[in-house]
Amino acid sequence: MNMNYTAEELAFRDEVRAFLDEKLPADIAAKVKGFRRLSKEDHLRWQKILVARGWYATHWPEEYGGVKWTPVQKHIWDEESCRYGVPRSIPFGVNMVAPVIIKFGNEEQKQQYLPRILSGEDWWCQGYSEPGAGSDLASLKTRAVRDGDHYIVNGQKTWTTLGQHADMIFCLVRTNTEVKAQEGISFLLIDMNTPGITVRPIITLDGEHEVNEVFFEDVKVPVENLVGEEDKGWTYAKYLLTYERTGLAGIGLSKAALEHLKQLASRRLKNGRPLIEDPSFSQRIAQVEIDLTAAAISNLRIIASVEGGGVPGAESSMLKVKGTEIRQSINDLARRAIGPYALPFVEEELNLDYEGEFLSDENAAPVAAHYFNNRKLSIFGGSNEIQKNIVSKMILGL
């Protein structure tokens, strides 16, 4: 029983800190820490810095420009990034489609796509969900019909995160309607500039343009853009989802959000005293901090078990549920902490370069919107109910 880092791991942490001290642009960190919007340019600027250091593709084999981090090293990176205000990496290229291409793609696909993911030339988005296929993903209907050297794709994808910036989309499409739903799905890589593709924004309840609808109308996709075998896409999709699920618990992000909450509660007054000294509010903060402590140890237990050769399975599903509930509770408390100033929704105050007078203060400006935005946490990456189905089946055998 040993809950400490080894000397090598501590040295790695120092290396990470030195790198972030030196290279993380202050304006980007300020946006992240203040829950402000990041532009595509912000993301790409930071990606270049990471790639230059060789720390961008931490799931990839070294031969493709990746770096072999141990689970503990990845954890250290996550913790430190959250502390420093490193932008959350946009996972669709580097952490989602790339592992699938590396595992199931052919040599040409690897040569063509992986370098462009590293360089930032290709911004990827994910074409999984459809209006009629959410939690029941296998019921998807977007059709791809073979026609000579092409597939002709027709249908609609939705909840496409940051699709407005994307150059490429990886899609699950139906290539066979004669077999069981899961057995007729293929995994296609589609250029977003192909004629017949239309992207329409979906504005979320916080006024944010984060997700989109993507329409496909007789879109011609070369057959060489098929990954692996036709009709085997479901297997690749599931493989990808295991990558998506790790890290969804967001322990480091919750720690950062809790610090932000404490700052908010220290600066606001109730009955003439800082809110953080109010007995009932301080107990609410205490409760969520306690729960986060427990979840953080559960997270370390999973990491240590993977480090020791175990496979992260449905335990990550259990932690995704707990971790997202905790983060949502913190966002809830932050919203409560600003009292009536949760109501004003002054969008220009959300921009970092806003120079006018803040209605309340800069810390309060994004709080309510952020609370509403993060209701997504228990929905995406497999809703928390789906996670419970997974645990029920895989761990409990029910």
Place this chain on the structure above:
Amino acid sequence: MDFRLNEEQQMLQDTVARLVRGEYNFEKRLEFSESEAGFSEDFWKQLGELGLTAVPFSEELGGFGGGGVEVQSVMTELGKGLCLEPYLQSVILAGGLISQAGNSTQKEQWLAGIASGELKAAVGLQEPQSFYNLNDVDTRAEKSGDGYVLNGRKAVVIGGQCADLILVSARTSGDSRDSDGISLFAISPDTAGVERRVYPTIDGAKGCDITLNNVQVGTDALLGEEGKAADAIEYQTGRAIAALCAEAVGVMEVANELTLDYLKQRKQFGVPIGKFQVLQHRMVDMMSELEQARSMAILAASVADEEQSDERRRILSAAKNVIGRSGQFISEKGIQSHGGIGMTWEYNFAHYAKRLVMINHQLGDDDFHLERYATLLQAS
């Protein structure tokens, strides 16, 4: 980072597990519970013979200087069997208090017996008005001739019914709830003026309230410096909290196994009830609570024997808060998942459920520890 037990710790845990499996089935436990002692004298003797009561003590006392993790290994297995023996009271609390506060004569006099199990000790730290605040001491100890005279009442002394030695806190100076002025005395229950009102507890153990009526003790009964016992009491209570958390995890493990089993066996509407999603998700929540509890029990064990600090206080209160809530959750949802059978005395689940809820009533419940944590949070 490695959360596995080392080979010695694993052997220790296996030893206790084997013993509990062999000696402590459900029917026997009910007999032990109803016996006059309220536990199994024979099982206690075996714990002693195997060196298990000596685990936290030094080698001279037959132990191997076990820390939080070793104690955790023992307590988790005792929890799985819902064991009734006064391990927490005698070995952890009384043994710990004497080790920390006692002088060399007192240690010599009592520790070997506690470590071997031949001497059973209990602790009376709570009072009717104290709730969970152990600094709230109204029992008085007045200097008198060569010693002290004690007057007052100690509340819910688990294991007090069979103890050969009882450590009680009493005020030698200061006002109610002052941490300064609290002293510890080791008294024999046979001393004139010590009256025990013995009762069974709802979770199957036994305890007593103790009235001290002009109880005359010598100065040799005073443990540590007069008026300065609060630190030792807080520190050892912290060790006991970690131990209790470990016990709770053992109880929760079995409780969840029983509930899960029931979901697979019990059929209604022609299918096992575990096919119903509402019950599946509830079971997942119960497992998830257990994992949170396990994480906190591990964390608590890791600081149990560390030097006192606000960090240690915070972790122990956090752990007890989590254990209290998850225990009640697993208990209540488990009874609900079992339906009527979960309500019966004859079925073992109910006894696990009762123990889990009652653990929250020992050494401070989740509200008490949340308040304590919040106070520490503001101080930091």
